Amino acid sequence: MSLLSISITLFLIMDSVGTITDFLALIKEIPLKRQRWVILREMLTALVIMTFFYYFGSFLLDSLDVNTATVQIAGGLVLFLIAIKMIFPEEKRLYGAIDKGEPFIVPIATPMIAGPSILATVMFYAYHEATPFRVLMGILIAWTFSASIFWFAFEFHKQISQKALNALERLMGLILTLMAVEMFLKGLRSFISTQGG
Secondary structure (H helix, E strand, O other), rough: OOOHHHHHHHHHHOOOOHHHHHHHHHHOOOOHHHHHHHHHHHHHHHHHHHHHHHHHHHHHHHHOOOOOHHHHHHHHHHHHHHHHHHHHOOOOOOOOOOOOOEEOOOOOOOHHHHHHHHHHHHHHHHOOOOHHHHHHHHHHHHHHHHHHHOOOOHHHHHOOOOHHOOOOOOOHHHHHHOOOOOOOHHHHHHHHHHOOO
């Protein structure tokens, strides 16, 4: 996959647009002067978690001795399930119950940003892509765009209605569906050609 494709996929899975409302609810009780620090800290923590899983995922899948076709097919299925959840979101998210006080790592850094979906995808890319630099750059680019959305979350929420945010999240889910099907088909073609040889 190209750097652009990896970056877009990871950005869509992070779903920063779809979680703006929950994000704002989590930090609304924090003093304004400290909110920026909390956002920066949580985003950097999420980046560290994703980078760790990138290296851990490569080691894990190597240890399991799975082939590239298997990873592509599994990755396509995982992305498809993530996309379906974006198109048909649940009424209550995992972090719907909001505790008072300043959030630390949970639930903003994880699972809101670096959740199971993005970590699983990073692990798949870690094994599938021959160029580590491409995946790491993809993570950084997707993280940068997501961090920017959270940094300006108040401004976004004022300018864009909740209905528009929901519609945008569904559109992102549709795009991710197309990418998921393409990854699955590539894995299937690779598997068929391997069996035929």
